[in-house]
Amino acid sequence: MKTCAIIPVSRFSHAKTRLSPTLSPSEREGLLRAMLRDVSEALRSHVDRVLVISADEDVLEYAYSLGLDILEEKGQKDLNGALEQAADFCSSEFDRIIITPSDVPLIGKAEVRDLLKRSETFDLVIAPAKGGGTNTLILEPGSMGLKFGDCSFFEHVMEAERIGMSVHVYDSFYLSLDVNTAEDLGEIILHGEGTHTKEYLKGLEFSVKPSRGSARLEVSRTFHLG
Template sequence: MEELYVIIPVSKFKDAKTRLSPFLSQNERENLLKSMLKDVVGYLKNFIENILIVSNDEDVLIYAKELGAVPLKENENSDLNLGLKQSMEFLMDKCKKVLIIPSDIPLISHSNIKNIIDSSKSHDFIISPSRGGGTNSLIIKPLAIEMVFGDYSFFKHYKNAVKNDLNPIIYDSFFLSLDVNTIEDLGEILLHGKGTNTEKYLKSLDIKVDSIHGAERLKVFR
């Protein structure tokens, strides 16, 4: 039995990052998600060979194979949390713990992954928050708690861990907390994501960023 498997849930490419639709076309948003997923899988592959990508999109599952990951087709009428439950049921007899990571955190670093994996050797529940109160990484034993990804899931997962005496450990990192949802997030990638596939793709679209002093910290334009 393997010590650790990674689970990456991925939405349909055609539905990728709709909040960016005023700024990026559908095709650009699809390619953005592909770039981010390639970055995330690439970093993880340096530490963990076993990566499962779960989706109900055949195009995503084909791309998962291209990245060297194991594709898992979601059941009909599923959603994010049901897909994660299905993934953990699939992995129950294959690994001791799972690391759940979203597809849209291209700033994740080697040190982030190493620190989380090292901590998992002595802790059964490690959680990282997103900037908006979501969950951007989670290490647990399969099906140890119910998955409640969505609004403010960090607090819900943490509360459930405490309730089940799992002694939750928080791993907090700026780079790990940045999931890409807004135009300003694209600016953070341009500033901090040097050398990533995502940064290179944004530059290929001639997207630029300036620091400003106003209601928003960054001005992103093309």
């Protein structure tokens, strides 16, 4: 089966605003660049093409510098509209698409080959995010409407079942971890050996230890004066 991986990427200037108490705008951009490298490198050895779609020229230029195919988002689209544009772009050449956001840097530690193998049996393969979203979706282009957003895992499963598609849920810790909070950065530091993202965070001198409070991890950072 000929497969295209689609990675939607937001504008660098809008990157990970929930991390603004922890990272500066330039550091958040650097984080997104590192995560995009991890996601694209993990996918490109298993698929025929990796396509980045974005409305940001800087993102597209960076993706092109990584040797990825690029598609400029047309019009004022939401995430699902952009993904449907990309899926339509792929539909004449590819049998299936795998959609993965750019903020799942541990995807390379998951069994991507096995993930794709499941899609030879099921119409839809889906990997949930820890917060109820969707971190990976494999399907035939145009076979169903896309529902990315809050609690999209459940929306995708219900829509697929409604139209009679067979569904396989691929539950993976590594695929469930998208990066939105300081605690997520701690998970990358703990589990992200060999990733560009962990190396980037190490360069920013983050450290992590078990928390005694409500959070599972305590993430701290060393600052040097002078």
